[in-house]
Amino acid sequence: MMEHILLRHRDIPDINRLDVYKKNGGFAAFKNAVTKMKPNEVTDVVKNSGLRGRGGAGFPTGMKWAFIDNKNWPHYVVANADESEPGTFKDREIMEGNPFQFLEGVAIASYAVGANAAYVYLRGEFWQLAAFLDEKIAEMEEAGYLGKDLFGTEYSLKIHTHLGAGAYICGEETAMLESLEGKRGQPRVRPPFPPSYGLYGKPTVVNNVETLTNVPLILANGADWYKSMGTADSAGVKIFSLSGRVRKPGNYELPFGTSFRELIYTHGGGVQDSRKVKAIMPAGASSSMILVDDEKVLDTQMDYATVRTLGADLGSASVIVIDDSVSMDWLINKTIRFFKHESCGKCTTCREGTYWMSHLTERIHDGTGTNADVDLLLNVAKQMQGKCLCALGEFSTMAVVTSIERFPQDFKKAVSKA
């Protein structure tokens, strides 16, 4: 088994202690960057490594950093630790187990884009974790890795934690910035994008926790080392959060390109009660449903490009396994209840769309729906697509449309009770 790159606490006990992290090469990459590299050289290494954003969108990280507007100052870095997608629980394990590598990633990103202040935006439920990170940040300040004139240079950096208070939408980067500004977490109209107009209207880079945790080792070992793992389209490793009907749910750090079969059967111990996999949701509740009607589907490689050939997106790689005991009318009633609750209410499409979809999924699931309700549900979902202010509204329609189209028999059965 390969050594972990992100979940290193599984190989190195006590790596959440500063001395242990340091002994294992910690902070060398940050020190080297600040004392020996220009900011754009750091960005170039990340660009060349092929690292893509791990929050779900998969946007090239180095390119995002290079977009920062150097005519407008100050700059900010915001680490997205809002982890709220149903099925995703990787960032929490990183921050609990390997906090310094994450914080070093924040520090390197800040240096690369010229930010002297960075915020870690944690979902409000991570209350204990925020207090823990505050301790780790204080230890870094004490040891001279954060603060004024770092390593004898003129570069200074402060990192602060900020707790959200229970709102999925704050994982959307512009809603997160609004929330950090002390407002309701509602997305902004884009463009402009955060690298030109971000926190307090200043150029800002927002990166996911897992993305940033990759950065110290990429700097230490080089872009080619990172690119040697994974696939041409999706470089490096990914933490797959495996949940649903598997025997051993959990986080598994694997190279991109690993098959669904290996994840579910070799690592996840197979399906509960030895049932058959009926569907896979590779991107949490925001997924399109992958239909597993042929065993070969399980041999599909998990990387951004290949998953797309199955009519779905890999997203945050929160793999929820659905077995043949589950009916899709129940499932979409669950996902729609979630999106209706989490819709921020700013755009009409999402606010009204999720509301009406929830009435329809409820009715279909409780057995009082008709064929016409299923048609109407599909129609509402399709009408919403391409018309929402942010991705949340779009995401809400994914499971609905693909469940009705790919599992029509489940809906026929559900409405036959009426």
Add this chain to the structure above:
Amino acid sequence: MSLEKKYPKEVKQILAKYPPEHKRSAVMPLLYLAQREEGYINKTAMQDIAQILDITETEVASIVGFYTLYHDKKEGKYRMQVCTDLPCALRGAEEFMNSLCGNLGIKVGETTEDGLITLEGVMCLAACDKAPMFQIQGADGIEYHENMTVDRTMELISVLKRSGREVK
């Protein structure tokens, strides 16, 4: 007593995190501070916060209303927030919730007669591999409880009842 008088050190620490010209950013941590008292945020606290940050009371109230972890009325001493979202539901969270209701003699959204527990169904808490699970929100913090059974939950409740301790 005003929030600033009661917690001068904490208010100062919170404000120091943000640029002075953008002190409105402090509204969320200040609301948590206010909630420490009684597990909910009363009108006076909202007025205090509005004054500290130079924003209107309505703006403060809109934040309380938008985010689910702020409360504007008194409920049970502890809010037991069980995740019944899709991944947890696939691992028995709904059955768990139903049994809890039976054991506590209340429905979801209700509070036990002794005022100790308010039972709530909540959205994903990022612990999908450790279902059934819930968090307990008390006046002074949030605590996760994972891989739970009904028996262990009832034990936890009786400990909370006996000790009357605050959740950290």
